Amino acid sequence: MSPAVKxxxxxxxxxxxxxxxxxxxxxxxxxxxxxxxxFSAALSFFLMRGWRDEMAQQITEATERRRAEKERLRSALAGDDQPGGTDGKSPEVQ
Incomplete structure (x- = not known):
């Protein structure tokens, strides 16, 4: 189950x-x-610290993945990526 749902x-x-x-x-x-x-907000601050930390970690990881994907797409659109695709190999010359 997702930490946010929990x-x-x-x-x-x-x-x-x-x-x-x-x-x-x-x-x-x-x-x-x-x-x-x-009272439930105050109690959850102390009783659900672990679940809150798990949820924050999940959100942080998702944010980092999105940021990395955004940078990858920006560099691809700007033409800064390797020619021939994302695998880093050069295109075959005929």
Whole structure:
């Protein structure tokens, strides 16, 4: 499972647990939801550090891949790449 999906589902699950814990308290439902958002965010900061780090690493790697591909395409469009393709071999002379 993707780290982003894991982290998102964990955050939603933590929010649901906090809402259920606040359910018996006799206050306005919107106040319960606001308190649940705040507490679940604070708890996820400490409890889900590993998943958050995995997600950040995945995003960083994807960004680097995109940046490298963008540079490769720019150099190819500018004509800076090796003639004969990307394998680095020169074209056959007939």
């Amino acid at each position: 982290y998102t589902l964990g955050r939603i699950g933590l929010f649901a647990v906090v809402v259920l814990a606040l359910w018996p308290i006799g206050i306005n439902i919107f106040l319960k939801l606001m308190i649940a958002v705040i």
